[in-house]
Amino acid sequence: MALSGRRTRADMLQRLAPWARSAEAVVLPVLALLTGLLVFALFLLAVGKSPVQFYQLVYLGAFGSGFSWQNTLSRASPLLLAALCVALPARLGLVVIGGEGAIVLGGVAAAGVAMLLGDVSAAIALPLLAIAGAVAGGLWIGAVGAMRHYRGVNETIASLLMAYVAIALMNHLVEGPLRDPASLNKPSTLALDADFRVGLIPEIGVHWGLLVGVIACVLSWVLIERTTWGFAARIAGGNLRAAQVQGLAVGRLVVAFTALGGAFAGLAGMFEVAAVHGSANASLAAGYGYTAILVAFLARHNPLVIIPVAIMLAGFEASSGLIQRRMGLPDATVLVLQGFVFIAILVSETLYGRLRMFNPERWSRP
Amino acid sequence: MSHSNSFPRRRFLQSTAGLAGLGALGMLPIASAHAAAITVGFVYVGPKDDFGYNQAHAEGAAAVRKMEGVTVIEEENVAETVDVQNTLESMIRFDGATLLFPTSFGYFDPHILALAPKYPDLRFQHCGGLWSADKHPRNVGSYFGYIGMGQYLNGVAAGHATKSRKIGFVAAKPIPQVLLNVNSFLLGARSVDPTITCQVIFTGEWSMAVREAEATNALADQGCDVITCHVDGPKVVIETAAARNCFVCGYHADQSALAPARYLTGAEWNWASVYTAMVKSMQAGEAIPNFVRGGLAESFIKMSPLGPAVPEAGRAQFEATRARILAGGFSAFTGPMKDNRGNEIVSAGQAFKESDVELESMNYLVEGVIGSTA
Numbered sequence: 001m002a003l004s005g006r007r008t009r010a011d012m013l014q015r016l017a018p019w020a021r022s023a024e025a026v027v028l029p030v031l032a033l034l035t036g037l038l039v040f041a042l043f044l045l046a047v048g049k050s051p052v053q054f055y056q057l058v059y060l061g062a063f064g065s066g067f068s069w070q071n072t073l074s075r076a077s078p079l080l081l082a083a084l085c086v087a088l089p090a091r092l093g094l095v096v097i098g099g100e101g102a103i104v105l106g107g108v109a110a111a112g113v114a115m116l117l118g119d120v121s122a123a124i125a126l127p128l129l130a131i132a133g134a135v136a137g138g139l140w141i142g143a144v145g146a147m148r149h150y151r152g153v154n155e156t157i158a159s160l161l162m163a164y165v166a167i168a169l170m171n172h173l174v175e176g177p178l179r180d181p182a183s184l185n186k187p188s189t190l191a192l193d194a195d196f197r198v199g200l201i202p203e204i205g206v207h208w209g210l211l212v213g214v215i216a217c218v219l220s221w222v223l224i225e226r227t228t229w230g231f232a233a234r235i236a237g238g239n240l241r242a243a244q245v246q247g248l249a250v251g252r253l254v255v256a257f258t259a260l261g262g263a264f265a266g267l268a269g270m271f272e273v274a275a276v277h278g279s280a281n282a283s284l285a286a287g288y289g290y291t292a293i294l295v296a297f298l299a300r301h302n303p304l305v306i307i308p309v310a311i312m313l314a315g316f317e318a319s320s321g322l323i324q325r326r327m328g329l330p331d332a333t334v335l336v337l338q339g340f341v342f343i344a345i346l347v348s349e350t351l352y353g354r355l356r357m358f359n360p361e362r363w364s365r366p
Numbered sequence: 367m368s369h370s371n372s373f374p375r376r377r378f379l380q381s382t383a384g385l386a387g388l389g390a391l392g393m394l395p396i397a398s399a400h401a402a403a404i405t406v407g408f409v410y411v412g413p414k415d416d417f418g419y420n421q422a423h424a425e426g427a428a429a430v431r432k433m434e435g436v437t438v439i440e441e442e443n444v445a446e447t448v449d450v451q452n453t454l455e456s457m458i459r460f461d462g463a464t465l466l467f468p469t470s471f472g473y474f475d476p477h478i479l480a481l482a483p484k485y486p487d488l489r490f491q492h493c494g495g496l497w498s499a500d501k502h503p504r505n506v507g508s509y510f511g512y513i514g515m516g517q518y519l520n521g522v523a524a525g526h527a528t529k530s531r532k533i534g535f536v537a538a539k540p541i542p543q544v545l546l547n548v549n550s551f552l553l554g555a556r557s558v559d560p561t562i563t564c565q566v567i568f569t570g571e572w573s574m575a576v577r578e579a580e581a582t583n584a585l586a587d588q589g590c591d592v593i594t595c596h597v598d599g600p601k602v603v604i605e606t607a608a609a610r611n612c613f614v615c616g617y618h619a620d621q622s623a624l625a626p627a628r629y630l631t632g633a634e635w636n637w638a639s640v641y642t643a644m645v646k647s648m649q650a651g652e653a654i655p656n657f658v659r660g661g662l663a664e665s666f667i668k669m670s671p672l673g674p675a676v677p678e679a680g681r682a683q684f685e686a687t688r689a690r691i692l693a694g695g696f697s698a699f700t701g702p703m704k705d706n707r708g709n710e711i712v713s714a715g716q717a718f719k720e721s722d723v724e725l726e727s728m729n730y731l732v733e734g735v736i737g738s739t740a
Contacts, residue, residue, distance in 0.1 A: 061456065075449070175740075186471055321456050325461060
């Protein structure tokens with residue numbers, strides 16, 4: 001009797017084991033998020049503001065109405081694509097933080113190609129603009145990967161510095177060779193033909209870049225988790241020497257993953273031009289590439305998780321205005337909140353594998 | 367959309383007819399009912415305490431806040447992206463704003479132009495001056511001020527303060543509004559001494575403190591002893607220049623508190639006067655013109671009080687020049703005038719007043735300015 005009881009318990013534990021592992025990946029970040037929100041609430045109390053009112057406003061501004069959702073999703077849309085520029089190279093163990101450069105150049109390339117196109121239909125023009133943006137971004141970040149692999153240049157510093165170069169290059173092009181002479185006080189390229197503009201998704205009121213971003217995240221997840229390329233990349237990211245010993249083409253993997261990440265960021269720039277601004281100008285350097293670093297790290301470089309994380313951070317930003325206006329808090333408040341959440345999630349990283357309940361191999365031990 | 371059909375159309379017609387009748391009799395106080403509650407939204411591209419562009423607008427908003435029957439809402443650090451569209455729409459939907467002042471130049475096209483048609487009953491007032499009747503919505507207005515004249519007066523004060531006869535200008539981008547200020551600053555100084563030169567350095571960005579400090583130091587290293595600027599927040603330039611024992615002229619807002627002994631004067635926006643006037647006409651139910659411009663005489667701009675470092679002769683010429691500008695018809699750009707590459711830009715007998723449109727597409731630096739537009 002006792003024996004069979006032990007066996008059923010062992011069976012049950014065995015069946016729970018895979019769930020425990022998955023639960024770790026969900027419970028830890030959610031707890032970390034809640035901890036961050038809680039610590040921030042204490043911070044608010046310390047400055048004499050009501051955390052309850054604060055979180056009510058965050059909800060109202062971010063998700064409380066149809067317009068709030070539109071506000072949030074429109075801010076999330078460039079973050080989805082830009083975060084992939086961090087997450088994809090990260091699977092190879094590379095920390096690329098210069099996606100801003102790819103966004104900016106992707107936008108300029110799309111605007112430049114649009115100026116070359118004459119009387120073509122949107123069905124031809126839009127794919128061409130998208131390709132232009134993706135190629136520009138892909139070349140820029142792919143170069144970072146190539147320098148890393150073939151010349152040993154640190155990809156973190158190189159990508160950041162190249163973002164500054166990209167912004168300078170954009171300013172030069174927009175204020176010089178590509179400038180629309182009629183854009184007097186805000187130098188811009190020629191406005192895109194109305195036919196070449198990307199419209200809004202009906203009912204949602206956010207441009208189609210949002211849907212493209214979601215699809216890109218899903219495809220990236222499939223690439224990493226369900227293909228041999230992704231498997232090879234994960235091996236190389238886990239142990240570079242082991243991958244090389246196995247005969248994996250690490251150099252090609254590094255260049256391909258950085259280029260693909262850059263291509264997605266460049267696509268984000270193309271949508272900024274074709275869906276939001278209508279031309280390329282200095283407003284392209286709006287910092288999406290930097291917020292995206294936060295998104296990717298919070299998502300632990302899992303492309304599927306990028307989607308909810310981007311929506312959450314965009315929601316914080318969407319509510320920032322209401323918080324400024326209703327509570328008299330400075331606009332940096334939301335940045336502080338993001339900082340608290342970021343630190344809490346980073347700290348939670350150290351807990352993976354340490355908590356007994358999530359690690360079946362430690363269950364048998366006393 | 368089916369719910370819109372449930373509106374009792376017949377009753378609407380009846381009440382409208384009734385209201386029209388009352389209105390015709392002059393018995394319905396439409397205007398004062400309107401004045402009872404108006405919410406005005408101000409949106410800034412940077413921090414509203416930047417000692418510069420945004421602070422000037424925020425001071426205008428503060429003046430509006432003191433008016434009766436007005437609620438003012440503000441938001442700072444709003445990027446010239448879809449963010450500003452969302453911010454404006456949030457002010458409209460959550461706070462009921464009916465008059466909006468998105469104050470940054472880059473908010474206009476495409477953001478204000480995209481949003482305004484969605485809210486035809488609300489008014490969008492944009493600082494910069496691009497509105498044109500055949501291209502833009504009727505509920506959008508543009509306003510701007512002739513602040514070049516303020517930089518001309520800065521130049522007069524600078525011309526009297528400089529010993530090296532070299533003055534300096536830290537500029538953001540080589541666009542018409544900035545070039546007009548650089549040229550006006552030099553021309554003001556040359557009205558004192560025609561041998562004065564002005565070195566200009568473009569930082570390439572509206573707000574980049576490190577480059578602004580580097581540019582200011584570079585100007586001081588080259589012997590410039592009076593420095594002014596046209597960047598969003600002049601704080602760094604003013605403090606750096608004063609620390610290098612240069613005299614300074616302010617821009618956008620009053621920066622005298624940053625360098626009391628070295629501050630000569632400054633070209634300031636007077637948005638308090640402009641905004642209170644606009645809100646007043648909105649309260650009275652009058653239409654705000656879609657295209658508004660003004661200078662010193664119309665109280666769109668003002669000068670900081672002269673600092674202690676301006677010599678007596680300088681004060682006299684400064685006041686005399688200000689009086690001429692206030693009287694109207696003054697032109698700083700009188701022919702014959704050449705740019706700094708030797709091309710004639712104003713021919714003999716020609717003169718451009720502050721309101722002349724030719725000045726709005728300026729793409730040159732006048733003779734005496736050391737620097738290049740590209």
